Amino acid sequence: MTTPVASPCRNLCALDRQRESCTGCGRTIEEIVHWRSLTDAQRAAVMQRVGDFQPAERPSPFPPPARQTAP
Numbered sequence: 382m383t384t385p386v387a388s389p390c391r392n393l394c395a396l397d398r399q400r401e402s403c404t405g406c407g408r409t410i411e412e413i414v415h416w417r418s419l420t421d422a423q424r425a426a427v428m429q430r431v432g433d434f435q436p437a438e439r440p441s442p443f444p445p446p447a448r449q450t451a452p
Contacts, residue, residue: 383421385421385424385426386421386424386428388406388416389406389407389408389427389428389431389432389434390405390406390413391405391406391436392405393405393406393436393437394406395437396410397437404435404437405435405436405437406431406436407430407431407434408427408431412427
């Protein structure tokens with residue numbers, strides 16, 4: 382038995398409306414919605430397409446620490 386193809390999800394989900402895909406993993410909404418029902422061959426095809434995908438830069442939700450100045 383072969384190991385199922387793992388999801389490329391990086392938990393950085395957001396929709397890029399121009400490309401109609403996730404900014405975190407590069408999959409289309411259809412690929413995300415139907416991932417569990419895809420065959421391993423279909424998943425492998427998706428992975429080949431998004432394999433080198435680089436997630437979009439997102440600003441940190443946390444502000445940088447305040448710099449302390451010497452008195």
